[in-house]
Amino acid sequence: MKLKIAVLAGDGIGPEVTNEATSILRAVAEFGGHDFSFVPLLIGGVAITEAGTPLPTATLDAALECDAVLLGAVGDNKFNSLTPDKRPEAGLLQIRQALGGFANLRPSIAYKSLAASSPLRPEVTEGVDMLFVRELLGGLYFGAPREWDREKEVAINTMRYTKAEVVRVARIAFELASKRRKKVTSVDKANVLEVSQLWRAAVSEVAADYPDVTLEHQLVDSMAMHIMNTPRNFDVVLTENLFGDILSDEAGVITGSLGMLPSATIGGAVNLYEPVHGSAPDIAGQGKANPLGAILTAAMILRHSAGLEQDAAAIETAVVKVLDAGYRTSDIARGQTVGQTPVTTHEMGRLVHEAL
Amino acid sequence: MKLKIAVLAGDGIGPEVTNEATSILRAVAEFGGHDFSFVPLLIGGVAITEAGTPLPTATLDAALECDAVLLGAVGDNKFNSLTPDKRPEAGLLQIRQALGGFANLRPSIAYKSLAASSPLRPEVTEGVDMLFVRELLGGLYFGAPREWDREKEVAINTMRYTKAEVVRVARIAFELASKRRKKVTSVDKANVLEVSQLWRAAVSEVAADYPDVTLEHQLVDSMAMHIMNTPRNFDVVLTENLFGDILSDEAGVITGSLGMLPSATIGGAVNLYEPVHGSAPDIAGQGKANPLGAILTAAMILRHSAGLEQDAAAIETAVVKVLDAGYRTSDIARGQTVGQTPVTTHEMGRLVHEAL
Numbered sequence A, B: 001m002k003l004k005i006a007v008l009a010g011d012g013i014g015p016e017v018t019n020e021a022t023s024i025l026r027a028v029a030e031f032g033g034h035d036f037s038f039v040p041l042l043i044g045g046v047a048i049t050e051a052g053t054p055l056p057t058a059t060l061d062a063a064l065e066c067d068a069v070l071l072g073a074v075g076d077n078k079f080n081s082l083t084p085d086k087r088p089e090a091g092l093l094q095i096r097q098a099l100g101g102f103a104n105l106r107p108s109i110a111y112k113s114l115a116a117s118s119p120l121r122p123e124v125t126e127g128v129d130m131l132f133v134r135e136l137l138g139g140l141y142f143g144a145p146r147e148w149d150r151e152k153e154v155a156i157n158t159m160r161y162t163k164a165e166v167v168r169v170a171r172i173a174f175e176l177a178s179k180r181r182k183k184v185t186s187v188d189k190a191n192v193l194e195v196s197q198l199w200r201a202a203v204s205e206v207a208a209d210y211p212d213v214t215l216e217h218q219l220v221d222s223m224a225m226h227i228m229n230t231p232r233n234f235d236v237v238l239t240e241n242l243f244g245d246i247l248s249d250e251a252g253v254i255t256g257s258l259g260m261l262p263s264a265t266i267g268g269a270v271n272l273y274e275p276v277h278g279s280a281p282d283i284a285g286q287g288k289a290n291p292l293g294a295i296l297t298a299a300m301i302l303r304h305s306a307g308l309e310q311d312a313a314a315i316e317t318a319v320v321k322v323l324d325a326g327y328r329t330s331d332i333a334r335g336q337t338v339g340q341t342p343v344t345t346h347e348m349g350r351l352v353h354e355a356l
């Protein structure tokens, strides 16, 4: 199996965590006799600094030649005064758009041995296994017109969806649900927004093709509450772009740390893989970052871009083993510390490697 | 003290809970020798049924003649197929706009005796006392153009803010914070949205006038997580309309039930008071609804429209007493039931009355 992976480490803790993820991928390749190669490329704040733009053409061209793109994190407070189109985050939005993946998959799982890391009671989180399917190329993130008119002192952004955009991402949600617990919860604000009414109608139409999958609609405000109160009620959660941004971060509370969460963006020319966490500039370069989000993201590469389901599952099992053995980066060290061993980013990566 | 209060009971559990709230207000009036009168008016689904429109002119005209408006809840699944401009919720948005109040105050408090009702651990919620200041007349709720073009199969909504709109609501947040723990957390998505960049700049400008209040900015996705992880870190939370809708419902998880949360909307011609919960059609008319949100909303009327701070505080103390004595509507009966007495909507109202 041959796989060329673009590695866009990005800002802050991005390089540290992608390093551990690629180490794991190398180990899988060696063990399985696969040929994985890695192409380091610039994005985000480092790209602004080194190449004058958050997504250099060279990065995009090379990424489009690869079989998968692994992205670390983007964002650097240094650039806070720039307008959105010039900031590190613009590089992320541009590459998302250029690669064309519209379905961002974000699993939210409660690990038994991390139950103490969550602010939620263990009886609430026990057994939770949700999968967010977040639409990634529409809504307020990309809608035009968008402008901050400093003279007139007014700003606008546009939330826009076509039916086709909703249908294609809904299909992915239903496909995934039909292989899971057969329930899709679609999130909108249909009591206020016209966009949400289109969303609800389009999702309901797709649902007709999946009679064995139950569809439920939830308003985004209620959903923000239900996710905390009764997370076990949810299987696949389908959302537009911004709602998915907010709710999937909120769901990080179930796992106990954003540092644990992987994501995969599928449906485009090249799949894009990124841990859900940000660049966390406050802890960058200190070996404090949790690499498990990135490592679990690597597992998603194997699953969705290489068809190596067994290897993907092996990584996920190795992560559970390491957690069960009590190893903790600081973000998941909350709660009682008896039987826990604090570890650095790199040590955590090595432990997963050994457990493989 | 004379006070004319428009009572727009609305749909679902709206009538039941406003009934208990007005009973308490009558008791306060009698005890204090005040002259409170109540003007029942139609809004929402019942208004569509009885008058053909979710906000009849008669309602609006009469409400504008009152000193305060108490609203129960709007929303009825019967009208789900209507477009947003014809639904019960349109009545709510229209009266919000017509009354002109732009600052929606939503306290989120952890009651000691309700600690078991929250899915969050008691050590996380202990001592939480947050106040959301949600901008209520701007953003996606009111921005134009807004349309679902069924022919072209595309829909748009517009998120729009002027600097003046942000400044006026920010001032209220800073004023309130300066009388509390002197911290404002402003929520936006400034790494992506132009509207958020204007928002952040305007809020920062206002902050300069309040040197004793600390201002912090949080991205909405991170904030959704922080509210659950470290709710004690927050004092006043300032948000645009939709972000406030989502986050204040999420914060209901801290108190244990949305049924406990009051709100007041100030800054306009007539203040508008509404419990945060919705119409809850599934339990309407069964005596199951929690009237404490509406009763605490009545306390906010006394505080913000009548200057009766002592009476407002007395209601709040009475609510705490009743909770401490173990009385519970079903929404707050989660957790251990030892020492708890289940009560109906009306019984709960009567208990608060007695505790006064």
Ligand SMILES: CC(C)[C@H](C(=O)O)[C@@H](O)C(=O)O
Pocket (backbone or CB within 6 Å): A074, A075, A089, A092, A245, A276, B191, B192, B221
């Ligand atoms: C960095 C930011 C642009 C991004 C987003 O909002 O999509 C991030 O929060 C995420 O969720 O991947």
Ligand SMILES: CC(C)[C@H](C(=O)O)[C@@H](O)C(=O)O
Pocket (backbone or CB within 6 Å): A191, A192, A221, B074, B075, B089, B092, B245, B276
């Ligand atoms: C009913 C609905 C229009 C309303 C809103 O979104 O503002 C409600 O959710 C609220 O928070 O008061």
